[in-house]
Amino acid sequence: MDDEDMSCTSGDDYAGYGDEDYYNEADVDAADDVAVTPTHSEEADYECLSVNQVERVFIDGVNSLVSRISINEKFARILLQANHWDVDKIARLVRNDRNDFLRKCHIDAKPEPKRKLSSTQSVLAKGYCSVCAMDGYTELPHLTCGHCFCEHCWKSHVESRLSEGVASRIECMESECEVYAPSEFVLSIIKNSPVIKLKYERFLLRDMVNSHPHLKFCVGNECPVIIRSTEVKPKRVTCMQCHTSFCVKCGADYHAPTSCETIKQWMTKCADDSETANYISAHTKDCPQCHSCIEKAGGCNHIQCTRCRHHFCWMCFGDWKSHGSEYYECSRYKENPSVAAEANHVKARRALEKYLHYFERFENHSKSLKMEEELRDKIRKKIDDKVNEHNGTWIDWQYLHKSVSLLTKCRYTLQYTYPFAYFLSATPRKNLFEYQQAQLEKEVEELAWAVERADGTARGALEAHMHRAEHKRQTLLHDFFF
Amino acid sequence: MSNIAFNRLQRECKEVVTNSEISETGIMIEILNENLTEIKGHIRGPPDTPYAGGMFDLDIKIPDQYPFSPPNVKFSTKIWHPNVSSQTGVICLDILKDQWAASLTLRTVLLSIQALMCTPEPKDPQDAVVAKQYMEKPAVFKATAEYWTTKFAKGAVKNAGYQALVDKLKDMGVREEEAVSVLSCNNWDINRSTVYIFS
Numbered sequence: 099m100d101d102e103d104m105s106c107t108s109g110d111d112y113a114g115y116g117d118e119d120y121y122n123e124a125d126v127d128a129a130d131d132v133a134v135t136p137t138h139s140e141e142a143d144y145e146c147l148s149v150n151q152v153e154r155v156f157i158d159g160v161n162s163l164v165s166r167i168s169i170n171e172k173f174a175r176i177l178l179q180a181n182h183w184d185v186d187k188i189a190r191l192v193r194n195d196r197n198d199f200l201r202k203c204h205i206d207a208k209p210e211p212k213r214k215l216s217s218t219q220s221v222l223a224k225g226y227c228s229v230c231a232m233d234g235y236t237e238l239p240h241l242t243c244g245h246c247f248c249e250h251c252w253k254s255h256v257e258s259r260l261s262e263g264v265a266s267r268i269e270c271m272e273s274e275c276e277v278y279a280p281s282e283f284v285l286s287i288i289k290n291s292p293v294i295k296l297k298y299e300r301f302l303l304r305d306m307v308n309s310h311p312h313l314k315f316c317v318g319n320e321c322p323v324i325i326r327s328t329e330v331k332p333k334r335v336t337c338m339q340c341h342t343s344f345c346v347k348c349g350a351d352y353h354a355p356t357s358c359e360t361i362k363q364w365m366t367k368c369a370d371d372s373e374t375a376n377y378i379s380a381h382t383k384d385c386p387q388c389h390s391c392i393e394k395a396g397g398c399n400h401i402q403c404t405r406c407r408h409h410f411c412w413m414c415f416g417d418w419k420s421h422g423s424e425y426y427e428c429s430r431y432k433e434n435p436s437v438a439a440e441a442n443h444v445k446a447r448r449a450l451e452k453y454l455h456y457f458e459r460f461e462n463h464s465k466s467l468k469m470e471e472e473l474r475d476k477i478r479k480k481i482d483d484k485v486n487e488h489n490g491t492w493i494d495w496q497y498l499h500k501s502v503s504l505l506t507k508c509r510y511t512l513q514y515t516y517p518f519a520y521f522l523s524a525t526p527r528k529n530l531f532e533y534q535q536a537q538l539e540k541e542v543e544e545l546a547w548a549v550e551r552a553d554g555t556a557r558g559a560l561e562a563h564m565h566r567a568e569h570k571r572q573t574l575l576h577d578f579f580f
Numbered sequence: 581m582s583n584i585a586f587n588r589l590q591r592e593c594k595e596v597v598t599n600s601e602i603s604e605t606g607i608m609i610e611i612l613n614e615n616l617t618e619i620k621g622h623i624r625g626p627p628d629t630p631y632a633g634g635m636f637d638l639d640i641k642i643p644d645q646y647p648f649s650p651p652n653v654k655f656s657t658k659i660w661h662p663n664v665s666s667q668t669g670v671i672c673l674d675i676l677k678d679q680w681a682a683s684l685t686l687r688t689v690l691l692s693i694q695a696l697m698c699t700p701e702p703k704d705p706q707d708a709v710v711a712k713q714y715m716e717k718p719a720v721f722k723a724t725a726e727y728w729t730t731k732f733a734k735g736a737v738k739n740a741g742y743q744a745l746v747d748k749l750k751d752m753g754v755r756e757e758e759a760v761s762v763l764s765c766n767n768w769d770i771n772r773s774t775v776y777i778f779s
């Protein structure tokens with residue numbers, strides 16, 4: 099137990115812990131208490147940076163490039179951005195063919211245009227801007243290419259590009275000229291328009307962060323934090339400011355053991371199939387024995403009908419007794435080997451059935467997680483009551499709190515095993531995965547059953563459930579994620 | 581419309597109307613409303629192409645952000661060309677999309693379209709059927725484009741053979757424009773065309 103938990107024993111403000119996001123909780127490492135030592139961390143190595151700190155990262159990048167090759171700082175930024183901030187690669191390419199490279203990176207102009215379309219060449223009037231077709235300008239700003247236009251037109255051009263979301267790739271206004279306007283130039287053009295300047299700086303930051311392989315915006319709503327990490331695995335980060343947790347690689351909700359590509363495919367599929375999947379998300383079902391309507395109240399999928407006392411599984415409606423065996427059949431979708439021989443419409447139906455099988459379980463665990471949040475509140479109140487009745491101290495009852503946190507952690511991983519399994523082709527590896535998934539599922543449901551009835555469960559028995567569930571979770575992550 | 585756009589367009593209209601080079605190349609513009617948001621363009625079919633002798637009209641719409649956004653240009657005269665939709669007249673041309681630059685003008689746009697009429701780019705087609713014919717049956721493509729020029733762009737050359745096929749379909753109760761379109765798409769095979777229409 100860490101110092102922060104210890105300080106809570108004063109009992110004044112520990113109730114505040116209910117505000118945190120327990121789905122992705124990083125700090126409550128229940129594994130310690132149940133003596134399962136994970137071999138790998140699910141947490142990415144990362145730091146949370148402010149906009150100013152990120153600017154420092156960019157300046158460091160620019161400085162390291164400028165020390166390697168002779169280039170103006172404003173162009174160094176464009177080079178870095180176009181090349182994933184890879185200083186070595188840039189230095190190599192500059193040495194190789196500097197002129198060609200600078201042209202390809204939109205810093206220098208191409209030697210001559212292929213087509214002669216512009217009307218600028220034909221007009222020789224002094225101070226003439228070919229965009230507004232007016233002359234008499236005393237100043238005509240231009241980029242490295244030397245194409246001159248009036249300040250007013252440059253400003254309108256910048257505004258127009260910004261309205262399309264373009265900031266770091268604003269090109270010269272001349273036809274077939276691909277030179278990009280460096281930020282220094284753009285800022286000098288819009289210096290008197292604070293609103294546009296703000297918009298430009300915001301977009302520019304977005305472009306710079308997106309081009310940097312180690313930076314990622316926090317996905318929290320309106321959160322200004324930028325995460326810096328060199329992690330290559332899709333591990334989890336938790337923003338220090340808004341406490342949002344997400345995958346460090348793709349920014350989606352943390353999704354171990356599923357990969358970023360698979361979870362993206364899964365989410366797209368779910369969005370596409372949402373209509374067909376909607377009907378299954380109803381909260382009520384009929385008892386398979388007495389047909390009375392049962393509303394699922396807890397997160398546990400082991401349901402006991404209040405009328406006929408029949409025990410059944412919420413997901414497959416099977417008798418719960420058949421789930422007690424080591425091989426938890428419910429989590430498994432049996433691939434039909436004769437599928438290939440079937441007619442197309444049957445295939446489509448089977449495909450939908452297969453999807454619904456996985457989707458229903460994915461959704462179901464997601465709902466269970468929400469319900470178990472209420473369970474967490476109940477348990478907290480229970481602990482409060484016991485402590486107030488001088489029935490033990492807060493520390494004595496901490497195992498209850500830990501048990502529900504661990505349940506959340508295990509169920510969360512279990513939820514994300516379904517997209518993984520859906521996209522696995524029928525191989526021995528899939529069999530192994532589904533075996534481990536079934537094991538985890540069985541332990542999670544048993545733990546949930548025990549936690550919901552924590553009063554009647556002895557501490558030792560509950561901790562044994564916790565240990566087994568976390569052990570199965572670690573085994574699955576170890577074999578299929580790390 | 582902004583001041584820049586209005587000034588620019590006034591200048592551009594004058595440029596197209598007064599430039600003597602223009603009367604030689606055969607491009608013209610006609611202003612349809614006072615605030616210069618709708619303009620009609622005309623391109624004379626370039627010599628030594630299937631469009632020679634025809635006069636092609638274009639609808640030009642000027643967006644609010646002009647000249648920082650490209651004008652919206654499409655053919656209003658039907659034309660048989662790989663980079664123009666034979667149905668809608670929409671043109672596939674880079675400078676009307678991502679290659680637009682504020683320094684380009686209506687004059688350069690019309691000249692580019694005229695250049696496209698001389699040199700189609702079938703690898704970047706707007707109309708896949710036309711592009712396929714252009715690549716695989718160049719003689720049929722040429723004859724079809726010529727026929728469309730006479731039919732829709734007041735060209736002088738006549739193709740009696742094609743006209744007879746069109747008349748045959750018209751006798752069966754098919755609208756003339758549809759008859760031309762279906763025959764063109766089916767390489768002037770009357771049997772395939774009738775199957776296409778009546779099945």
Ligand SMILES: [Zn+2]
Nearest residue numbers: 227230248251
């Ligand atoms: Zn200007």
Ligand SMILES: [Zn+2]
Nearest residue numbers: 243245270275
């Ligand atoms: Zn330029």
Ligand SMILES: [Zn+2]
Nearest residue numbers: 316321337340
């Ligand atoms: Zn955040």
Ligand SMILES: [Zn+2]
Nearest residue numbers: 332345348358
């Ligand atoms: Zn990810």
Ligand SMILES: [Zn+2]
Nearest residue numbers: 385388403406
């Ligand atoms: Zn019942």
Ligand SMILES: [Zn+2]
Nearest residue numbers: 411413414428
């Ligand atoms: Zn079941």
